[in-house]
Amino acid sequence: ETGVTQTPRHLVMGMTNKKSLKCEQHLGHNAMYWYKQSAKKPLELMFVYNFKEQTENNSVPSRFSPECPNSSHLFLHLHTLQPEDSALYLCASSQLVAGGPRVIALAKNIQYFGAGTRLSVL
Amino acid sequence: TQLLEQSPQFLSIQEGENLTVYCNSSSVFSSLQWYRQEPGEGPVLLVTVVTGGEVKKLKRLTFQFGDARKDSSLHITAAQPGDTGLYLCAGVAAGNKLTFGGGTRVLVKP
Numbered sequence: 001e002t003g004v005t006q007t008p009r010h011l012v013m014g015m016t017n018k019k020s021l022k023c024e025q026h027l028g029h030n031a032m033y034w035y036k037q038s039a040k041k042p043l044e045l046m047f048v049y050n051f052k053e054q055t056e057n058n059s060v061p062s063r064f065s066p067e068c069p070n071s072s073h074l075f076l077h078l079h080t081l082q083p084e085d086s087a088l089y090l091c092a093s094s095q096l097v098a099g100g101p102r103v104i105a106l107a108k109n110i111q112y113f114g115a116g117t118r119l120s121v122l
Numbered sequence: 123t124q125l126l127e128q129s130p131q132f133l134s135i136q137e138g139e140n141l142t143v144y145c146n147s148s149s150v151f152s153s154l155q156w157y158r159q160e161p162g163e164g165p166v167l168l169v170t171v172v173t174g175g176e177v178k179k180l181k182r183l184t185f186q187f188g189d190a191r192k193d194s195s196l197h198i199t200a201a202q203p204g205d206t207g208l209y210l211c212a213g214v215a216a217g218n219k220l221t222f223g224g225g226t227r228v229l230v231k232p
Contacts, residue, residue: 042126116164
């Protein structure tokens with residue numbers, strides 16, 4: 001148990017469906033992340049939220065829409081996906097340390113991952 | 123773009139053998155993390171190395187951070203089936219940006 005819970009664990013959807021992935025962290029962290037993990041590709045960072053504000057969007061197609069209503073919950077809304085979007089979607093949280101260069105240098109940005117949602121797009 | 127290359131991509135060994143996984147980059151990182159991911163689960167942190175030349179031991183696992191903080195290695199002694207999994211290295215750069223390597227899939231056969 002990592003303190004990060006993702007639901008559902010498995011999802012099969014058609015290309016015209018709309019669905020949402022949910023992530024909840026019980027660690028009191030201030031940052032949350034969505035990653036995509038495909039076979040034969042490195043873990044791809046999709047979105048970063050820091051104190052509920054989106055701080056990073058790594059050129060993710062608009063058919064993926066994140067939502068972070070508070071620092072403990074993160075959603076990924078999906079619509080009109082493509083078969084190549086089939087993958088394991090991982091949520092993570094971390095405690096980012098704000099401050100001067102020395103404090104930032106000491107911050108290790110350790111990621112605590114959920115078990116993921118295995119998504120299949122038909 | 124900072125890239126982390128892991129080698130080998132796949133390793134299959136017998137129980138009791140030793141193995142080494144490498145993580146290399148042309149970029150300097152402030153710290154480097156190693157994660158293990160088991161089937162059906164998310165990655166779990168094994169260790170963080172911060173200082174160039176640092177060596178950390180975790181039971182049968184030995185982690186080393188290169189002197190120039192551009193590369194790292196993970197050595198497992200007398201591997202056991204429970205060591206099977208995907209090993210990921212991740213480098214922390216300026217602004218807390220984390221870059222993951224492509225992973226090494228390790229299979230330890232009984």
